[in-house]
Structure formats: structure tokens, C-alpha cells
Amino acid sequence: MHALHHLIHEEHSKDGEEGSPTVAKITAMVVLVTASFVVGALPIKLNTWFHWESDANQHGLVKFLLGIGGGVLLCTTFIHMLPEVNESFEQFDITPNMHYAEILMCIGFFTMYFVEECVHMYLKYKEREPSKEESSRSSGPDLDVIKRSLSIRRGEDQAEINALKEEMMAHKHGNEGHSHVAIQPNGSFIAIIRGLLVVLGISVHELFEGLAIGLESSPSNVWYMFGAVSAHKLVIAFCIGIELVTSGLKTIYIVMYMFLFAIVNPIGIGTGIIISNNSDSFTNLVSVILQGLATGTLIKTNPLRIPCYANSSDDHHHDHKSYESCYNNDTTLAKVLAMSILFVISFLIGILPIKLNKWFDWTSEAKHSVFVKFLLGMGGGILLCMTFIHLLPEVKTKIEGNHISAYISKRLAEILLCTGFFAMYLIEECVHSYLHYREEHLLLRTSLRIRRGEHLETMLKQDAMHSNQEGHSHGASFDTSNTIAIIRGLLVVLALSIHELFEGLAVGLETSPKSVWYMFGAINAHKQVIAFCIGIELVSSKLKTWVIIIYAFIFAIVSPLGIGVGILVCNFRQSTATISVILQGLASGTLVYVIFFEILQGEKKSGLLQYFAILLGFSIMLLLTFIDLAHTHN
Structure with a gap:
């Protein structure tokens, strides 16, 4: 004191x-x-x-x-x-x-x-x-907690949960009269x-x-x-x-x-x-x-699991080429090549599961394999490094080169990033709400029956009885199920394609061939794993082959479209300085959303495996950045 x-x-x-x-x-x-x-x-x-x-x-x-x-x-x-x-x-x-x-x-x-x-x-x-x-x-207290947690997350009513709990307790008392006494001390310790x-x-x-x-x-x-x-x-x-x-x-x-x-x-x-x-x-x-x-x-x-970034420490004696227009012949050629390569590889990898399905028994769980999770995490680490160490410092440098007010320029890059993040967040939630609306009236009865624990055989028997009464029920059921799969597949592809459009835009707005290929490598590492996962998802949903090919084409083409938009913006030399920096800042925010909401949160159950995968991807890209910076200083 x-x-x-x-x-x-x-x-x-x-x-x-x-x-x-x-x-x-x-x-x-x-x-x-x-x-x-x-x-x-x-x-x-x-x-x-x-x-x-x-x-x-x-x-x-x-x-x-x-x-x-x-x-x-x-x-x-x-x-x-x-x-x-x-x-x-x-x-x-x-x-x-x-x-x-x-x-x-x-x-x-x-x-x-x-x-x-x-x-x-x-x-x-x-x-x-x-x-x-x-x-x-x-089952132990931990298993009971897990079951209850799953029930709540699936949206079951509290009455259903309590009924299930009473049934489980009755089963325990019927088989082991003193199970509560045995569990309680251990449960308290846990x-x-x-x-x-x-x-x-x-x-x-x-x-x-x-x-x-x-x-x-x-x-x-x-x-x-x-x-x-x-x-x-x-x-x-x-x-x-x-x-x-x-x-x-x-x-x-x-x-x-x-x-x-x-x-x-x-x-x-x-x-x-x-x-x-x-x-x-x-x-x-x-x-x-x-x-x-x-x-x-x-x-x-941060409870939102949102990444944060601040001003880069770049001094004003940077190479002034970064303030110039992003249009020149070499850079445009690099972007066109990146467009072509990205489209071809993404399309081929997206339809690859169609061929592999003849050799392997794909299921919807295949995309959750350890190897795929590791690749997704590694791609997330690469995007993390690209966003914080490369893309946003470049946005800030361009802002400083546009002679904007010093007070505004100190925060504008971060404001643009946040704007892009919240825009992507809003779009994603709107898509999910629409997807939920389209499926809700078709899946509500089946979903409730599954959550209440009805067996598949019982449901099929009930459907068969219903079909005998209605005559054409089976055909309608098949059409409904197929329609749901088609709509769901389309909306999933469109939702992911929005991300890819902005990722392509980030490539298309780069100012030098080296930066184009640098961004291309980072985007490509992430996109190809996603394309493969989408292919598995579509194949496992039993869609027709031609539908899968169309969806894979849509997903493959959006990144090149984004690159093309970036090239067009760069061709308007008078407005490039302002428009490109705004779009590039917004694109940075969409990458932030992809990293922290789609990758980190989407695969958070992977634990340390995902951690080391993300760390590896980040370290590889950071090492390349250091090599490039050292070469620049020399």
C-alpha cells in the first residue's frame, strides 16, 4: 500500500x-x-x-x-x-x-x-x-449435456427435451435403480x-x-x-x-x-x-x-471472432509506382493468364468428384475428412497473411498517394475493410434466411420427425401408407426432394460465389505482375479446396451430372469475372485512383469475413489440427513476404 x-x-x-x-x-x-x-x-x-x-x-x-x-x-x-x-x-x-x-x-x-x-x-x-x-x-453427465445441447441447437421445444430426459431417466431407473447416486459425486467433481x-x-x-x-x-x-x-x-x-x-x-x-x-x-x-x-x-x-x-x-x-487490423507502418518513401494506375500491358497480361488458369483449374476440380464417385463411395461427410480440413485451414492461414501483411498495407499506400486529408487517411483503410466485412456479413445472412425460407415449408415435417428420434424405417412405412391413400404421393415426394436439393445446391454455390467474386476483384486491382501472381497464389490455394468440397457436396446430394457441371461452372467463373471487373476499372485511368482503392478496401473486408467466419468458425471443432494448418499456411506466406521485402530493400 x-x-x-x-x-x-x-x-x-x-x-x-x-x-x-x-x-x-x-x-x-x-x-x-x-x-x-x-x-x-x-x-x-x-x-x-x-x-x-x-x-x-x-x-x-x-x-x-x-x-x-x-x-x-x-x-x-x-x-x-x-x-x-x-x-x-x-x-x-x-x-x-x-x-x-x-x-x-x-x-x-x-x-x-x-x-x-x-x-x-x-x-x-x-x-x-x-x-x-x-x-x-x-451415459454420464457429460453425455447428457451434449445431448441436451444438440437438442437445443436443433431447435427442439423445451417440452420435447424434458420428455426425452424423463424417458432416459426412467430407462436408467429401470435398469439400474441407484444410477443417480453413482453419478452425482462424479458429476459434482466434473x-x-x-x-x-x-x-x-x-x-x-x-x-x-x-x-x-x-x-x-x-x-x-x-x-x-x-x-x-x-x-x-x-x-x-x-x-x-x-x-x-x-x-x-x-x-x-x-x-x-x-x-x-x-x-x-x-x-x-x-x-x-x-x-x-x-x-x-x-x-x-x-x-x-x-x-x-x-x-x-x-x-x-472478440465474441464475434472478428479480426482486427490497423495502419501499416509504411513510410512515405515507398516506390511511387504503387500510386500509379493499375493498368499496363504486363500487369493486364498477368491478370488475363490468372483468369484463365483459375477458371480451368476450379472447374476441373469442381467436377472431379463426379469421376471419383465411380471409384469411391462419397458421402456428405467426406468433405469433413482430416486432409480436407487441413487444406482448408492452410488456405485460411494464407489468406490471413495476405489480408493483413499485403493487401491492407497496399490499400493504405494508395490512400496516402491520393492526397486525402491526413486525419481521414489514417483510418480510411480500416473503415473500408470494416465496410466490406459488414456488407459480406449482411449478404451472407440474407442468403441464409432465404435458403431457410425456401426449405422450411418443405422440410419442416421431416425435420421434426427426425429430431424426435423416429427411425427411417418408420418414416418410410408412414410415407408408403400415405402414398397408398394418395396414389401419386411417391412421385410428388421425389420431385419435392429433388427440388430441394437443386435449390439448396444453387444457393450454396451462389453464396460462396459472392466471396469468390470479391477475391477475384482483389487480384484484378493489383498494380504489378508480381502482386497479381502473389494474390493469385493465395486465392487459388483457398478456392481449389472449396471447389473440391462443393463437388463432393453436390455429388453426395444425388443431383444429376449436368446440374453438378452447371454449378461447378458458375463457381469457377466468378473469380475470373471479378478479375475482369478489376481490369475494366483499371482501364478508366482518371477514376482508377479512387475507385480501385475503395473496391480493394471492400475486397479486403470480404476476405476477413471468409477467414474468420467461414474457415475459423466453420471448422473450429478440428482443434489443434486446424491451428497448426492455419499457422503453416500463414508462415509460408509470411516467409515469402520477408524474402520479397528483403529483395526490395537490397
Whole structure:
């Protein structure tokens, strides 16, 4: 306490009337730990008034608040933190134009990704520890939770879930009269361990969020970061409190876990205070590096799982060719070749499963094989590096070359990226809503019967009885099923094609042959795996061969169309400088959506396999980038 008073007194004498960042940080520490603990423990009291269910944290209001918190973190990381790291690096005598801030951000992202996957693996291991004897006598609490979770995600009514649960319990009592007694102690232990590991896993994120506050250099920045972190942390604290209460833990455990969760942010802030109060050059460099890493962890912390990017550290002495028109003969030739190659390869790979289907027994699960998941992850890592280390710095360079206001140009690249991201997000949701609408009235009865556990034989018998009554029911059923498959296949291809159109546009707007082939390699690595997966999906859905060929052609042609649009834009030399930079910024945002919503979230169950695949793809592209930068500097 004496040291704390000494620190505050020292800061007051140092900052005078400007205000003390240390005082602001200490105040933020106290407010954050108090508010987090109170909000986290609040469900204990609320549980006496309301009947919380284990899916209470999925309530629409909580989802909405989590979304707001994610948006706040998104803006903070893009508009505030990474620009500050970039500016800090400019103060050091180091090799310029090496994208240090962006690389540190990615390192922080991969570090948090790895820690999170390790925690999840250990959590699964601890939950599977019950003896084989106990496991054989009952489905166990973990299996019950999984079944209930699947039921909720599939949209079953609570009454159906309860009925299923009662039936399972009756079955247990009929076969093993004391199964509840055997399960309960083990279930309590699992709940305690699970609660602890969940809190520890989330606390790692919170530690780095606190560090981000503690490393700020002014009171205004401290409160800016404090507001962003609080908006996210308090909602998470409330959700954790609900989760712990509904898991049946004793109040003492809930209070302990919430205190642990509440205290980690202040620990991070305190660490940042200690580091930032040392003024030697080495400590300053360490501070900047830690701030860059903390920025990357916010990407993984973000409940929207949205990536964040900031200004590149490119100086104004870049090669001024990047400010010129993207139209010249060599570049156009490279784009035309890329168009042709991309179309031919994508089309051939898209229809390849038709031929392979004669040799292998393809099913809809084939696209989930380990090898395909690894390739998808690797392609995601390549796109991640391309977006953050190549494409957005290029957009920023073009913005600076257009002589736009300095204040606007510092943020315009990131604003364009966010605009592209939200545009793609909206389009994707609209397509999914339409797809759901088209299928709902045709599949509702079958879906409900499947979710209620009816066997296929029973359903077929009922359909046969119905066909005997109606006479032509089988033909109608077949046509309906075939129509659904055709519509679904078309909408899936169109939805993915929107992404590919913007990816092609990113290639078509490049300004040199080298950049064209660089972008082509990254886009191609991702597109071909997707084309193969689409082919498997269409073949396994039993569509006619000519329908599959048409859909594969549509998917293959959209990227070349995007490249063609880019070439046309570049031909209008007077408007190229403005239009191309806007379109390129929007294309960057669509790539961000593909990476973090389609790849990372779509295959998140792959665990460490996906992590290493993404890391490998990112590392390969980063190595090529370093080789290119070193060659440029030489």
C-alpha cells in the first residue's frame, strides 16, 4: 500500500496538470474488479427469483450485448490500439516497412489460439476421466449435456427435451435403480473442474486485456481502453455467473471463481503500470511488443471472432509506382493468364468428384475428412497473411498517394475493410434466411420427425401408407426432394460465389505482375479446396451430372469475372485512383469475413489440427513476404 501511494505521488509530481495515467489505471483496476465481481455474482441472487436454465446465457438480450461488446472491441483494436503500436515503432531505429505491428498482432492471435485449444483439450480430457465401469452404467453427465445441447441447437421445444430426459431417466431407473447416486459425486467433481478450467481459459484473455490498459500512455487512452474492455468483460462475467449457477455448483465455488475472473484484469493493468513506469529504451521496446501482442489476443477474445487490423507502418518513401494506375500491358497480361488458369483449374476440380464417385463411395461427410480440413485451414492461414501483411498495407499506400486529408487517411483503410466485412456479413445472412425460407415449408415435417428420434424405417412405412391413400404421393415426394436439393445446391454455390467474386476483384486491382501472381497464389490455394468440397457436396446430394457441371461452372467463373471487373476499372485511368482503392478496401473486408467466419468458425471443432494448418499456411506466406521485402530493400 505504501508503494502504491508512492507511485501515485510520483506520477502527480511528474504529470502536473495534465493528469496521471497511473492514477487513471489504478482507478480502472478498482472499478473493473468491483464491477466484474458484482456482475458475475449477480446470478446467485437472481437465481432465487428466476428459474435460470442452462441455456439462459443464449438469451437474445445476452447475445445482443455480446455483439455490442464485440463491436466495441473491433473498433478499439482497429482504430485505436494498432495505430498506436505503429506510431510507437516509428520511434525506434529499426528496419522500416517490415509490418512489425501487424506481425505482432498475428503472433498474439496465434498465441491465444494455441492456449485456448490446449485448455479445451485438457477440459475434454478431465471430463472423460470417469472409470469405464461408471461410464458403462450410465451415459454420464457429460453425455447428457451434449445431448441436451444438440437438442437445443436443433431447435427442439423445451417440452420435447424434458420428455426425452424423463424417458432416459426412467430407462436408467429401470435398469439400474441407484444410477443417480453413482453419478452425482462424479458429476459434482466434473462440474467443479469444468468451471475452474472455463474461468481460467477466459481469464487468459482478460489478463491481456488488462495489460492493454496498463500499457497506455495517457489518461484519455486509459479510459478509452477501459470502456472498451468493460463493455466486453461485464457481459462475459454475467454469462459465466449464469453458467456456474446452472451447473449446480455450491455458492462458495461460484464466489471463488468469480473473484478469480474479476482479479485478472487488474493484474494485467498492474503489470502494464510496472513496465510503462520504466523509461529506458529496452523497456520501452518491450512495452510496445507487449502492446502489439495484447492487440492480437483481442482478435481471439472478440465474441464475434472478428479480426482486427490497423495502419501499416509504411513510410512515405515507398516506390511511387504503387500510386500509379493499375493498368499496363504486363500487369493486364498477368491478370488475363490468372483468369484463365483459375477458371480451368476450379472447374476441373469442381467436377472431379463426379469421376471419383465411380471409384469411391462419397458421402456428405467426406468433405469433413482430416486432409480436407487441413487444406482448408492452410488456405485460411494464407489468406490471413495476405489480408493483413499485403493487401491492407497496399490499400493504405494508395490512400496516402491520393492526397486525402491526413486525419481521414489514417483510418480510411480500416473503415473500408470494416465496410466490406459488414456488407459480406449482411449478404451472407440474407442468403441464409432465404435458403431457410425456401426449405422450411418443405422440410419442416421431416425435420421434426427426425429430431424426435423416429427411425427411417418408420418414416418410410408412414410415407408408403400415405402414398397408398394418395396414389401419386411417391412421385410428388421425389420431385419435392429433388427440388430441394437443386435449390439448396444453387444457393450454396451462389453464396460462396459472392466471396469468390470479391477475391477475384482483389487480384484484378493489383498494380504489378508480381502482386497479381502473389494474390493469385493465395486465392487459388483457398478456392481449389472449396471447389473440391462443393463437388463432393453436390455429388453426395444425388443431383444429376449436368446440374453438378452447371454449378461447378458458375463457381469457377466468378473469380475470373471479378478479375475482369478489376481490369475494366483499371482501364478508366482518371477514376482508377479512387475507385480501385475503395473496391480493394471492400475486397479486403470480404476476405476477413471468409477467414474468420467461414474457415475459423466453420471448422473450429478440428482443434489443434486446424491451428497448426492455419499457422503453416500463414508462415509460408509470411516467409515469402520477408524474402520479397528483403529483395526490395537490397
